[in-house]
Amino acid sequence: MEKKFDSGSIVLFIGVLVLLAAQVLWLAPAPPAIAYSDFQRLLAAHEVDSLVITPTRISGELRSEQAKASLPASDAATFTAGKPPYAFTTIRVADESLPARLAAAGVRYRGALDSSWDSLLLAWIVPLVFFVIVWQFLMRRGGGMRDFMSVGRSRAQVYLQQATGTTFSDIAGIDEAKKELQQIVSFLCHPERYRRLGGKIPKGILIVGAPGTGKTLLAKALAGEAAVPFFSISGSSFVEMFVGVGAARVRDLFEQAQKQAPCIVFIDELDALGKVRGANPVSGNDEREQTLNQLLVEMDGFQPNAGVILLAATNRPETLDPALLRPGRFDRHIAIDRPDLNGRRQILAVHARGVPLAPDVDLEELAARTPGCVGADLANIVNEAALHAAEADHANVSMADFDEAIDRALAGSERKSRVMNAQEKVTIAYHEAGHALVAQSRAHCDPVKKVSMIPRGVAALGYTQQVPTEDRYVLRRSELLDRLDVLIGGRASEELVFGDVSTGAENDLERATTMAWHMVARYGMSERLGLANCADDGAMPKALTGVDGARPAARTAQLIDDEVRRLLSDAHERVMRTLADQRDALDRIAKRLLEREVIEHDELLTLIAGAEPAAVGAAAQPDAAQPAAAPQAPLAAGGASTVTAFAAHVSQRPGPPQ
Numbered sequence: 001m002e003k004k005f006d007s008g009s010i011v012l013f014i015g016v017l018v019l020l021a022a023q024v025l026w027l028a029p030a031p032p033a034i035a036y037s038d039f040q041r042l043l044a045a046h047e048v049d050s051l052v053i054t055p056t057r058i059s060g061e062l063r064s065e066q067a068k069a070s071l072p073a074s075d076a077a078t079f080t081a082g083k084p085p086y087a088f089t090t091i092r093v094a095d096e097s098l099p100a101r102l103a104a105a106g107v108r109y110r111g112a113l114d115s116s117w118d119s120l121l122l123a124w125i126v127p128l129v130f131f132v133i134v135w136q137f138l139m140r141r142g143g144g145m146r147d148f149m150s151v152g153r154s155r156a157q158v159y160l161q162q163a164t165g166t167t168f169s170d171i172a173g174i175d176e177a178k179k180e181l182q183q184i185v186s187f188l189c190h191p192e193r194y195r196r197l198g199g200k201i202p203k204g205i206l207i208v209g210a211p212g213t214g215k216t217l218l219a220k221a222l223a224g225e226a227a228v229p230f231f232s233i234s235g236s237s238f239v240e241m242f243v244g245v246g247a248a249r250v251r252d253l254f255e256q257a258q259k260q261a262p263c264i265v266f267i268d269e270l271d272a273l274g275k276v277r278g279a280n281p282v283s284g285n286d287e288r289e290q291t292l293n294q295l296l297v298e299m300d301g302f303q304p305n306a307g308v309i310l311l312a313a314t315n316r317p318e319t320l321d322p323a324l325l326r327p328g329r330f331d332r333h334i335a336i337d338r339p340d341l342n343g344r345r346q347i348l349a350v351h352a353r354g355v356p357l358a359p360d361v362d363l364e365e366l367a368a369r370t371p372g373c374v375g376a377d378l379a380n381i382v383n384e385a386a387l388h389a390a391e392a393d394h395a396n397v398s399m400a401d402f403d404e405a406i407d408r409a410l411a412g413s414e415r416k417s418r419v420m421n422a423q424e425k426v427t428i429a430y431h432e433a434g435h436a437l438v439a440q441s442r443a444h445c446d447p448v449k450k451v452s453m454i455p456r457g458v459a460a461l462g463y464t465q466q467v468p469t470e471d472r473y474v475l476r477r478s479e480l481l482d483r484l485d486v487l488i489g490g491r492a493s494e495e496l497v498f499g500d501v502s503t504g505a506e507n508d509l510e511r512a513t514t515m516a517w518h519m520v521a522r523y524g525m526s527e528r529l530g531l532a533n534c535a536d537d538g539a540m541p542k543a544l545t546g547v548d549g550a551r552p553a554a555r556t557a558q559l560i561d562d563e564v565r566r567l568l569s570d571a572h573e574r575v576m577r578t579l580a581d582q583r584d585a586l587d588r589i590a591k592r593l594l595e596r597e598v599i600e601h602d603e604l605l606t607l608i609a610g611a612e613p614a615a616v617g618a619a620a621q622p623d624a625a626q627p628a629a630a631p632q633a634p635l636a637a638g639g640a641s642t643v644t645a646f647a648a649h650v651s652q653r654p655g656p657p658q
C-alpha cells in the first residue's frame with residue numbers, strides 16, 4: 001500500500017520539476033541592459049544595429065568591441081565575453097525625437113509587441129493550468145489543503161497488541177457495557193460451544209459515547225479478558241488523499257486479522273470513515289466512499305464465527321451511514337453514558353489504586369465535586385494530584401492536592417460551564433422530579449426508567465426517560481392528555497416549589513404546545529371545534545400567535561388558539577394539583593436526585609410510595625381518576641423511549657406528538 005501512496009506524490013513532484021525546467025530552458029534570459037543615455041550615444045556613433053522596438057523596450061546589437069568597452073564597467077561586465085555583435089537591451093524612455101535620430105543614424109529597426117506568445121504561455125498559462133489541475137485533484141480527494149500539507153505525515157497505523165494487559169477490572173462505572181461484552185469474551189474463549197449450537201455471534205459492535213468515557217478502554221479490556229490479539233486503527237487515518245489507499249488498508253487489515261483469528265479489531269472514530277455517503281456534494285469524497293464500501297464488503301465477507309470481532313467507537317452515531325448499522329454489520333450497540341456519582345467514585349478508586357492516599361482523602365466527596373466529568377477527566381485528576389504531591393515532595397497524596405487538580409482540570413475546560421451552581425442544581429432536580437412524579441401518577445403513561453441530572457448530549461442538563469411497554473400506533477385522547485401532563489410536570493414543579501420559573505422548560509412547552517395543537521386541529525379532540533380537521537397541508541404552529549399563511553380562516557384560527565390554550569391551562573391545573581398533593585414525594589425525589597444524580601425505576605417507586613401509601617394518596621385526591629401510584633405495566637427493556645430533557649438551550653424543532 002505504501003507504493004501507491006508514494007507514486008502519487010512522485011507524480012506531483014515530477015510535474016513541478018518539469019514546469020521549473022520549462023521556465024528555465026525556454027524563457028531565454030533577457031540580454032544585458034544598458035542605460036538609455038549610453039544607447040543614445042552609441043546610436044549617434046553608429047555602433048548599434050538590428051533594433052527591435054517595443055512599447056517598453058529597445059533591444060539590438062552592439063557592433064563592436066569598443067562600443068562595449070565604452071560602457072560603464074558595471075554594465076560592460078554583464079555582457080558575455082566573445083566576438084561582437086553583442087545583444088543588448090534598454091528600457092525605453094519617452095523620446096519623441098527617436099525616429100528622427102534612428103533615421104539619421106541609418107540603422108535598420110522594426111517595431112514589435114511587448115510579449116511574445118511562447119513566453120506568455122510558459123510564464124502564465126501553463127502554471128495556471130497545472131495548479132488548477134493539482135487543486136482539483138486535491139479537492140476531489142475530499143481532503144483539501146490540510147491533507148496536502150500532511151502528506152507523508154499521517155500514515156494509517158495499525159497497532160497490533162498481542163496482549164493488551166487491560167482487563168475489566170481496569171474499568172469502573174460502566175457495568176452495563178461490561179456485562180454486554182462478557183458474552184463476547186466467553187465466545188472467544190469457547191467458540192466450539194457456540195458453533196455447536198449454531199449460535200451466531202455479532203460481527204460488529206458499535207460503542208457509542210462521549211470522548212473519554214472509556215470506549216477504547218472497553219475494547220482493549222475485551223481483548224485482554226479473552227487473551228486475543230488486539231488490532232486498532234483510527235477511522236480518520238483510513239481516509240487519505242489518494243484514491244484506493246484507504247480501501248487497500250481496509251483489505252489489508254482484514255487479511256491480517258483473519259490470519260490472527262480469534263482477535264479483536266477496533267476502529268476508533270468510525271464517523272470519520274462512515275459518514276453518510278454523498279452528504280457533501282461540493283468536495284467529492286470518492287476516497288471515503290471507496291473505503292467505506294470496502295469495509296462493508298469485508299464485513300459481509302467474513303464468516304460470523306470466524307473469530308474476528310469488529311468493534312468500533314463513535315460519539316456521533318447519527319452521522320453514520322445507515323448501511324453500517326444494518327443487520328450483519330454494526331447491529332449491536334453499546335451506549336456509554338457519562339458516569340454518575342457512584343460511577344465516578346468507582347473510576348476514581350480504580351485510578352487511585354497505585355497512588356498512596358492520605359487519610360483525609362474522600363473519594364465520595366471528590367466524585368460529588370466532579371459532575372459531568374468522564375473517565376478520562378477523572379484519570380487526569382488523579383494523575384495531576386499525584387504530580388502535585390510529588391512536586392511538594394509529600395509522602396502521599398492529600399485532599400489539598402486533589403483540590404488543586406480539580407481546579408486545574410476544570411479551569412479552561414468547556415466543562416467548567418457544566419458545573420452548575422447550587423441554585424441551578426436544585427432547579428433541575430425539582431424540574432425532573434416533577435416530570436417523573438407526574439409520569440408515575442398517570443394511568444396511561446409509560447413507566448419512568450430513569451431520572452437523571454447528569455449532563456447529557458450538548459444541550460440537556462437533566463432528563464427523564466420513559467420506556468414504553470410496547471409499540472404504539474394509535475393513541476387515545478386520555479393518553480395524549482397524560483403525556484401533556486408529563487411535559488408540563490417539570491415547569492409546574494418549579495412553580496410550585498420556588499414560586500418562580502426558569503428557562504429550562506422551553507423544549508417541554510414547545511412539545512406540549514405542538515401536541516395540544518395536533519389534538520385540536522388534526523385529531524378532532526376538542527368539543528368546540530368538533531370533528532373538523534383544520535390543518536391544511538400539515539402546517540405546524542410556528543407560534544400560536546404568529547400569523548401563518550397556511551392557517552385556516554381567522555375565526556377558526558382563533559378558536560384553535562383558544563382551545564390549545566385551554567388544553568394547556570387545564571393540564572397545568574391538573575398537574576399543579578397532583579404535585580401539591582404529593583409534595584412529600586416530590587421533595588423526596590428531588591432530594592435523592594441531588595444526592596445521587598440518577599434515580600432508576602425501582603428506587604423511584606420506593607420514593608413515591610415512601611411515607612404516603614398508594615391507597616391513602618388516591619383517597620386524598622379530589623381528582624379520583626388519577627390515583628397516586630397508577631397501575632402500570634412492568635417495565636420493558638428496549639423500545640423507543642421518550643426523553644423529557646431539561647435543556648440549557650434548545651434548538652430542536654417541534655416534532656409530531658409522540
Ligand code: ADP
Nearest residue numbers: 171172211212213214215216217347375376379
Ligand atoms: P474514549 O475512547 O471513549 O475516548 P478512552 O477509552 O481512550 O476514551 O479513555 C481514556 C482514558 O480514560 C482511559 O485510558 C482510562 O484511563 C480513563 N477511563 C475512561 N473511562 C474509564 C472507566 N470507565 N474506568 C476507568 N478508567 C476510565
Ligand code: ZN
Nearest residue numbers: 490508645646
Ligand atoms: Zn423538562
